[in-house]
Amino acid sequence: EAAPETRSFEADVAKLLHLMVHSVYSDKDVFLRELISNAADACEKLRYEGLSDASLLGDDGQPRITVTLDPKSRRLTIEDNGIGMSEAELADALGTIARSGTKAFMDRIAGAKDAEGSQLIGQFGVGFYSAFMVADQVDVFSRRAGADSAATWTSDGLGTYTIRPVELAEAPARGTRVVLHLKEEAAGYTEDYTIERTIKTQSGHVPVPIFLKDAQGSEPKQIADGAALWTRAKSEITADEYKDFYRSAAGQFDEPALTLHYRAEGLHEYTVLAFIPETKPFDLFDPDRAGRMKLYVRRVFITDEAQILPRYLRFVRGLVDSNDLPLNVSREMIQESPVLAAIQRGVSNRVLSELEKLAANETAAYLKLWDEFGPVLKEGLYEDFSRRETLLGLARFKTTTSVGEWRSVKDYVADLKDNQTAIYYATGNDLDRLATSPQLEGFRARGIEVLLLADPVDSFWASSGIDFGGKPFKSVTQGISDLSLIPLADGAPPAAEAASPSVTGFIAFVKATLGDAVSDVRPSDRLTESAVCLVAPEQGMDRQLEKLLAGAGR
Numbered sequence: 324e325a326a327p328e329t330r331s332f333e334a335d336v337a338k339l340l341h342l343m344v345h346s347v348y349s350d351k352d353v354f355l356r357e358l359i360s361n362a363a364d365a366c367e368k369l370r371y372e373g374l375s376d377a378s379l380l381g382d383d384g385q386p387r388i389t390v391t392l393d394p395k396s397r398r399l400t401i402e403d404n405g406i407g408m409s410e411a412e413l414a415d416a417l418g419t420i421a422r423s424g425t426k427a428f429m430d431r432i433a434g435a436k437d438a439e440g441s442q443l444i445g446q447f448g449v450g451f452y453s454a455f456m457v458a459d460q461v462d463v464f465s466r467r468a469g470a471d472s473a474a475t476w477t478s479d480g481l482g483t484y485t486i487r488p489v490e491l492a493e494a495p496a497r498g499t500r501v502v503l504h505l506k507e508e509a510a511g512y513t514e515d516y517t518i519e520r521t522i523k524t525q526s527g528h529v530p531v532p533i534f535l536k537d538a539q540g541s542e543p544k545q546i547a548d549g550a551a552l553w554t555r556a557k558s559e560i561t562a563d564e565y566k567d568f569y570r571s572a573a574g575q576f577d578e579p580a581l582t583l584h585y586r587a588e589g590l591h592e593y594t595v596l597a598f599i600p601e602t603k604p605f606d607l608f609d610p611d612r613a614g615r616m617k618l619y620v621r622r623v624f625i626t627d628e629a630q631i632l633p634r635y636l637r638f639v640r641g642l643v644d645s646n647d648l649p650l651n652v653s654r655e656m657i658q659e660s661p662v663l664a665a666i667q668r669g670v671s672n673r674v675l676s677e678l679e680k681l682a683a684n685e686t687a688a689y690l691k692l693w694d695e696f697g698p699v700l701k702e703g704l705y706e707d708f709s710r711r712e713t714l715l716g717l718a719r720f721k722t723t724t725s726v727g728e729w730r731s732v733k734d735y736v737a738d739l740k741d742n743q744t745a746i747y748y749a750t751g752n753d754l755d756r757l758a759t760s761p762q763l764e765g766f767r768a769r770g771i772e773v774l775l776l777a778d779p780v781d782s783f784w785a786s787s788g789i790d791f792g793g794k795p796f797k798s799v800t801q802g803i804s805d806l807s808l809i810p811l812a813d814g815a816p817p818a819a820e821a822a823s824p825s826v827t828g829f830i831a832f833v834k835a836t837l838g839d840a841v842s843d844v845r846p847s848d849r850l851t852e853s854a855v856c857l858v859a860p861e862q863g864m865d866r867q868l869e870k871l872l873a874g875a876g877r
């Protein structure tokens with residue numbers, strides 16, 4: 324037998340482990356949900372691979388998770404007969420964190436206070452390593468489906484782990500066994516009642532049956548039936564069941580702000596169970612902007628990379644279970660499928676129409692959601708022209724006259740001034756600074772409302788030639804010709820067209836001084852208090868966009 328090989332965790336893992344063990348993170352029960360989710364995932368992966376290679380299933384085609392309690396030796400074991408891991412996969416999966424966004428997350432944690440840190444961990448999802456919140460040693464025995472070797476991984480969660488091959492008899496016949504050597508204060512996790520209750524509430528609806536037994540060889544007792552929650556009738560599912568499913572399936576720790584469960588019938592049949600989180604998932608602004616909707620075909624998990632929703636709806640978590648896609652569809656072929664295209668269209672439209680409904684019927688709930696995800700939804704304004712109108716209808720804005728409230732473009736257009744032909748906006752990095760910008764003085768003096776756009780995404784869509792009901796969006800920093808047609812709010816006439824000789828003289832001086840740095844210097848009636856302001860040419864780029872592009876090195 325080969326000597327055990329001791330290796331160090333990747334730096335990120337070491338940091339995460341330290342945080343986990345020392346943080347005030349109080350909800351220790353989640354380790355159980357994480358380990359059971361992993362076991363269920365492993366069974367689902369095998370189910371999928373078994374479709375093209377039945378030999379992987381051997382004579383054991385029934386996926387199952389077994390939890391064993393051993394109070395005497397203070398051990399808790401979670402075993403599955405899923406896909407399993409080879410020695411290399413063990414090192415890869417349990418020695419590193421492959422998730423995108425990990426680096427950014429670690430940086431945020433490093434700068435956070437204790438309590439915030441534990442909140443962040445919650446957002447990140449603690450995964451396998453959460454086992455070390457309750458255990459001072461974890462042994463993993465695994466045998467990959469179809470392999471004729473097995474290996475074990477052991478760690479005390481401090482800085483290193485060891486991996487070595489083991490005799491087949493020491494590992495499950497197929498799949499993975501995770502043995503937790505519980506800390507003294509975690510001994511309660513060997514109590515039958517505690518474990519059964521915790522598993523039922525946290526993981527009662529994972530799509531793999533769960534059994535509970537004791538180490539003395541008691542008859543395994545089934546505590547979860549493995550029936551997929553989304554196949555049940557909506558009327559029979561409680562809010563708590565939805566919430567628990569959301570948490571275990573989406574790896575989220577908050578409540579769903581919106582739950583969408585329906586069955587599409589007609590040309591294509593599929594079931595959708597989708598959730599909008601209450602708070603931003605940790606990876607919301609990852610560069611890959613990947614979605615998190617899973618695709619199932621007749622209850623078999625196929626992939627979470629089918630991009631069922633457009634990227635600007637990536638905060639939606641959940642799944643689609645199709646009855647029409649062939650079970651043997653390969654992950655590569657699936658993107659080409661017209662059935663998938665129809666599903667993508669249908670689900671996207673449905674999510675947007677649910678948002679419209681929420682906006683119309685439950686304003687407060689909608690605005691909270693907009694607060695969290697508005698910056699993401701707005702990406703659709705320049706990425707998805709076919710749904711631009713819908714998205715613009717969903718958009719809410721802070722404006723110069725809204726005193727902190729959210730306004731829709733519809734509200735804005737209803738309050739247009741006489742002769743006002745455009746929707747005016749100002750872009751910047753900071754709402755408060757924007758609100759006091761001299762660019763706005765002429766508008767304020769005329770009582771014209773200006774949208775204050777402070778999200779990075781705003782400059783892109785606002786300057787993309789967008790309009791609402793024929794009213795174009797126009798930046799206040801661009802030369803505005805219609806301002807002079809709108810009277811000042813206090814009834815004073817607009818400033819005279821012709822400037823006085825002293826102004827003309829001053830302008831000539833400024834032009835001579837600045838030379839080529841500016842294309843023109845003009846008298847203007849847009850300012851009422853400040854002496855000067857910079858404007859962009861009517862046809863040119865908006866100033867904020869100019870700055871953004873310069874910053875991006877373009």
Ligand code: ADP
Pocket residue numbers: 357361362365403405406407408416417449450451452498499
């Ligand atoms: P995640 O589940 O989000 O990928 P985890 O930290 O929970 O992150 O698990 C890390 C990886 O370890 C998984 O992606 C998987 O590859 C592997 N893994 C964990 N538990 C099991 C298991 N029971 N069977 C097979 N692979 C597993």
Ligand code: MG
Pocket residue numbers: 357360361450451
């Ligand atoms: Mg996991």
